[in-house]
Amino acid sequence: MAEAMADSYNGDSEPTTRTLLRRVLDTADTRTPRRRRSARVGAQKALLETPSSRRLSSPTKMNVRRHSHRVRSIGRLAHVHTSGNVEEQTPRTLLKNILLTAPESSIMRPESVVKPVPTPQVVQSSRRDSSRGSLELQLPELEPPTTLALGLLAPGRRKQRLRLSVFQQGMDQGLPLSQEPRGNASASSLTSSLNLTFATPLQPQSVQRPGLARRPPTRRAVDVGAFLQDLRDTSLALASPGDSLRTPVATLPADTVLEDTQPFSQPLVGRSPSGYHSLTCLSHTEVEDAERAVSLRTQSSGPRLQNHSLYVCPAESPGCWFLLHVRAESVLDQDTPNKYHPGKPAELLAGKAKKVDAHAVSFPNNSSAISGEDGVEPLQDGVDEEAEERMEESLSVSEVMDTTGTQGSVRTEKSKRHREMSEAVEAKEPEGSSGDEDISGRRASPELASSTTEFLQARQPQFLEPALPPSTAVLSSEPLEPLPTRLPPRARTPGPRPRQDPHKTGLSHYVKLFSFYAKMPMEKKALEMVEKCLDKYFQHLCDDLEVFAAHAGRKTVKPEDLELLMRRQGLVNDQVSLHVLVERYLPLEYRQLLIPCAFSGNSVFPAQ
Amino acid sequence: MAFSTTVSQRKHIKRKAPRGFLKRVFKRQKPHLRLETSGDLLVHLNCLLFVHRLAEETRMNAFENKCGVIKKEHVQAAAKVKVRLKSLKSVCNSKEEQRLEVKEHIFENYMMYYFRW
Numbered sequence: 026m027a028e029a030m031a032d033s034y035n036g037d038s039e040p041t042t043r044t045l046l047r048r049v050l051d052t053a054d055t056r057t058p059r060r061r062r063s064a065r066v067g068a069q070k071a072l073l074e075t076p077s078s079r080r081l082s083s084p085t086k087m088n089v090r091r092h093s094h095r096v097r098s099i100g101r102l103a104h105v106h107t108s109g110n111v112e113e114q115t116p117r118t119l120l121k122n123i124l125l126t127a128p129e130s131s132i133m134r135p136e137s138v139v140k141p142v143p144t145p146q147v148v149q150s151s152r153r154d155s156s157r158g159s160l161e162l163q164l165p166e167l168e169p170p171t172t173l174a175l176g177l178l179a180p181g182r183r184k185q186r187l188r189l190s191v192f193q194q195g196m197d198q199g200l201p202l203s204q205e206p207r208g209n210a211s212a213s214s215l216t217s218s219l220n221l222t223f224a225t226p227l228q229p230q231s232v233q234r235p236g237l238a239r240r241p242p243t244r245r246a247v248d249v250g251a252f253l254q255d256l257r258d259t260s261l262a263l264a265s266p267g268d269s270l271r272t273p274v275a276t277l278p279a280d281t282v283l284e285d286t287q288p289f290s291q292p293l294v295g296r297s298p299s300g301y302h303s304l305t306c307l308s309h310t311e312v313e314d315a316e317r318a319v320s321l322r323t324q325s326s327g328p329r330l331q332n333h334s335l336y337v338c339p340a341e342s343p344g345c346w347f348l349l350h351v352r353a354e355s356v357l358d359q360d361t362p363n364k365y366h367p368g369k370p371a372e373l374l375a376g377k378a379k380k381v382d383a384h385a386v387s388f389p390n391n392s393s394a395i396s397g398e399d400g401v402e403p404l405q406d407g408v409d410e411e412a413e414e415r416m417e418e419s420l421s422v423s424e425v426m427d428t429t430g431t432q433g434s435v436r437t438e439k440s441k442r443h444r445e446m447s448e449a450v451e452a453k454e455p456e457g458s459s460g461d462e463d464i465s466g467r468r469a470s471p472e473l474a475s476s477t478t479e480f481l482q483a484r485q486p487q488f489l490e491p492a493l494p495p496s497t498a499v500l501s502s503e504p505l506e507p508l509p510t511r512l513p514p515r516a517r518t519p520g521p522r523p524r525q526d527p528h529k530t531g532l533s534h535y536v537k538l539f540s541f542y543a544k545m546p547m548e549k550k551a552l553e554m555v556e557k558c559l560d561k562y563f564q565h566l567c568d569d570l571e572v573f574a575a576h577a578g579r580k581t582v583k584p585e586d587l588e589l590l591m592r593r594q595g596l597v598n599d600q601v602s603l604h605v606l607v608e609r610y611l612p613l614e615y616r617q618l619l620i621p622c623a624f625s626g627n628s629v630f631p632a633q
Numbered sequence: 634m635a636f637s638t639t640v641s642q643r644k645h646i647k648r649k650a651p652r653g654f655l656k657r658v659f660k661r662q663k664p665h666l667r668l669e670t671s672g673d674l675l676v677h678l679n680c681l682l683f684v685h686r687l688a689e690e691t692r693m694n695a696f697e698n699k700c701g702v703i704k705k706e707h708v709q710a711a712a713k714v715k716v717r718l719k720s721l722k723s724v725c726n727s728k729e730e731q732r733l734e735v736k737e738h739i740f741e742n743y744m745m746y747y748f749r750w
Contacts, residue, residue, distance in 0.1 A: 531654030535684050538648075542688030543703055545695060550705040555687070558712040562683055566676065567662035574666060581667040582659075587675035596682050603675075610681050612646045615674045631671065 045119050532556050566590070584619070650677035687711055 539555050540547050573586040591597040596606065607619050621629050655673040659666070668676075690711035695703045 527654065527657065531651045531658070534651050534654070535680055538681065539684045539688050539691075542685050543692050544688075545692060545701070545703050547703040548705060551691075551703050551708045554705045554708040554712070558687065558708065559680075559684075561712075562680075563658050564662060566679065567659055570659075570668075571663050571666055580665070581669055582672050583669050584672055584675055587672055587679065591675075591679060591682075594679075596679075606678060606682070607675075610678055611650075611674065612648060614646055615650065615677075619671050619674055 045115070529556070532559050535559050569593075650674055652677070655680075690714060 533556075536552055536555050536559070540552070569590050570582045570586050573589050574580065574582045577583075577586070588597060588603045591603060591606070597603050604620050607616050611619070618631060621631055621633050623629050650673070652673045655676050656668060659668045659673070659676070687708075691703055691707045694707035694710050695701075698704075698707070700707070
């Protein structure tokens, strides 16, 4: 093994300790005949040639050894006589030196490996001459081991070989330890370089594969925090929502593609979808919190909003939309029996929250690819960071909820329709939609449902209806329809919704694996396609397993069926058994569960 | 530990199998069937291998098109191949034939990739 390594390295890189050791062993045999010859024959040329020849020639052991021998022999010209000692001392001394000089190994080692041949050759030849000429001369060179080592490392392998040879010479001659460290440094550097060469390949891979880089979701947390803070603040800055929009946009643009139409995004469809998309991409966890906060705020703000009565024409004017929401919220509050009075600090906040809600709702619509909605624009104007965050949250919630997008489309359609209808309804819609979205989403997932507040629950009925019919409804339109037809759709939504969220979460697990195996950056659409493929794959899988189990007359799918399936897929064959695959790809814990293993007490687990 | 059906020593497993998700998927698809305890681990293994092969195929497609980014079309083409092969595998009895087919396809892709670059 060492020889193999040394061979390869001799051909390609600086000699390592192992090569040195090998050389030592070899030199003992071949020293007399070869060295003299090589020494006489223009060691320099040999030196120059050997590095190149080493590199070019196939690293056969003999060639490598010869080369190494030549290289070393040059250094050993003086030490031909002291062959006997070298054999005994050098290995030990080499090892000792390695141990001593281990820290001296420089990081520059790998570079030296890559250095071109000519420079090292020149240097080596010069050095060899010097080394041959007088070891003493080399001593001063060697004395500053680190610096020299570094310098030597930079030029290339030859130099290191020289150093080693010099070192060996020094050893033979009993040079002071200064040289030894030097040689050791070279040797250790070689080893370290070898180690580095081992290690470096890994790094470039990771660096060269930016696709594997994980998208830092840090922004989402910040948004939420900022959002909550903003909510707490009493400042109602409706203008300049762009800033907050932009920040999430940067983070989320890609994510939005994944999510289909979100309910209640209609009103804001007209706005820049990107911004909203980013908002929607917020983490669902944040959405949860945001929802609650929003819902609470909206509730409290409802009555206050009424006071504002900023309502203008529905939907068309940018500012109106926002006001509509405000009004709607107030109306909603009146309608909804739940009492939510969370006691939000400021009316403005409530108003803002409502706006955010509306925006959030609208965002889903935008994300749902409903273009041309005005809602977005008005939202942008009036929405501040808080609103955006809220929207993001709701959007994300809606996204979660509307994986297929049918629900979203339904809501959007409804919202659109309702928009024209009445402001109050519209106002309700965004609230209801956002709340419902959240609520429905929550309902689907039990854990979420439990966390929802009354407000959310109240919103659910409103929301369910719009969600159900797959139409591109405007947020505003939603409230009208959902109100009367809330009850029937309610039963429907819980069904598909719980199927989507955890289903997607589980699929995302494999999608991440796919992106890891691909080792390349991937587009969002490609990831969606992968999800669809996985869906189909699971269906095929279940069908096949059913067939196999039925063929065996069973109603339970057993591991034998799985094995048969993999056999048919060609993964398991006579050469590769299932256990081999289990060992290769599954973690140890699962392997223990799958592969029967004998334990003490005459027991086998898992039992066969 | 030998007799425990759960991981006892260290609870932290890298690349955990979403056993609950797999069970749920199976139940949803085939509610009249049951899946055994260790069966979902093998299903997870199957998924891993499938995803691995799909990713390799997709990567090769992307290389063929000299793209640095994997696009939807690459995935689609790879999926078609996979589905076709899978269906063929399930239909065709001769595994060697299937394997040869797969190998040919892969080899062809490699050659294209090689010559393009």
